[in-house]
Amino acid sequence: MLTKISLLIMRIGTGMLLVIWGLIRVVAGRGEGLAHKYYGGAGANDTFQLVFGGAEVVLGVLVVLGLFRKYTLIGSAVILVGGALAIWKHFLDPFGQYLFASTNQANILFSRLSLSLAPRSH
Secondary structure: OOOHHHHHHHHHHHOOOOOOOOHHHHHHHHHHHHHHHHOOOOOOOOOHHHHHHHHHHHHHHHHHHHOHHHHHHHHHHHHHHHHHHHHHHHHHOOOOOOOOHHHHHHHOOHHHHHHOOOOOOO
């Protein structure tokens, strides 16, 4: 029973991550800026970002609903792992002390998130 619940939570989290990033590309129109900042300008075309963002939203919804799992989970893994490989420096050096030319290039979102989730002593 716990395995099924754990997989459901993981599937919902993964699907919602895709939905959120897809909406950032489609609704907020920030896909081009993300492409320039993290991916060296690859895919920095408004039309590409709109189509890719829409596909991310659809894929994320299918993952959350558990439909076509044989294909949607593979697709989500390809997108998420591909995105993570492109920004590996941000995972290894979130404060920008070692792998970046300046600390302004680092994405300290990861470190802030981990600090906000850390247990607090009262």
